[in-house]
Amino acid sequence: MSYAIIGFGNIGHALAKAFARNGIEVTVATTRDPESFAADAAAIGAKVTAKTLAEAVKADIIFLAVRFEAHADVAEALPTWQGKTIIDVTNAYGVPPEDLGGQPSSKFVAQTFRGARLVKGFNHLGAAVLAQDPAVHGGRRAVFLASDDDNAAAEIAALAENLGFAPIKLGGLSEGGLLVQARGNSWGRLIFKDLVKFD
Template identity: 40%
Template sequence: MDIGTIGAGTVAQALARHAVAQGHRVVLSNSRGPASLAAVVQNLGPLAGAGTPEEAASAELVVLAVGWPQVPQAVAALPPFDGRIVIDATNQFAAPPPHSAIADLGELTGSEFVASRLPGARVVKAFNSLYVQYIAADPRHPAGRQVLFLAGDDPDAKATVKDLTSSFGFAPVDLGSLREGGRLMQLGGPLSGLHVLKQD
């Protein structure tokens, strides 16, 4: 599978590392241009490359992993998604830690807001509820696999993300729609920052 990332910070790099370990091709992108990612992709190996956000967004599956204030600008010029899958790993921080504040989106969940900015995308919320050290580490532990909460409105898209993340070693748990499930796992929800293992 070809995977693109919008954003190339710690979350995107952690997911890219899992992906290339499973034989997937990854194109990372950021707002500073491909040249700024030369060292990152060299470290990730030959299956990783750097591109523009537009190039990354043309992949079969796209990971959105930018800071919340950067979301509108990061997605504004992306090409139509035409049914392709976007994993939304963002959190709606109106202000970054340590002065954290949650953006007021009214009735919308964070991923519903993101989906409204990505016409044609099948958005699956995932990875936002885990601290990055739990994303980067091997999700397989002696006591079980790291649980990965996810939510989305398209069953087939969720099945694809479940299969992909299971191959990384995670134990995906489907929470339902972007409205109900997304509310459980977004900032302020009862599952945000909850790190649990599933015994197999």
């Protein structure tokens, strides 16, 4: 299984740190020339590699960690996303619901990435918290996952475990997923909740 993070801002850095901590290879990409952030990627860890967007989208599992407004530009990188799993880490705060056809933002994103299986996840924590080691006081920091594809949700839950987090599945995008999605100028109820799970 291969992994990529599209977007290398604060959230992209935080996600890359999680991969580096666990010795898992990951590609990071933006629309910029990878040479412009290669040193930054290498500083996080030896298994974090800067690549072009065209190379990064070859990965099986892709974290979409760009500004919400930029997701459609990323979607144009491939004619079809069949066989890919997209983890939607975007937050559509401030985007009028009518611009999304009244749908949850992740459903809107899913339609843009034609053929992909989409999981909403890793977006409810601020970058500074997400970047920390998820092992906290003998427990593990929770990440919430929502998807209309149970198999995709299970796959990303397993990845979250490998990265040291405690995955909590919320169900479909239009049900539990609304708890971790911004709608207009309001945040879902679980956004910014830093919870720790004890086994």
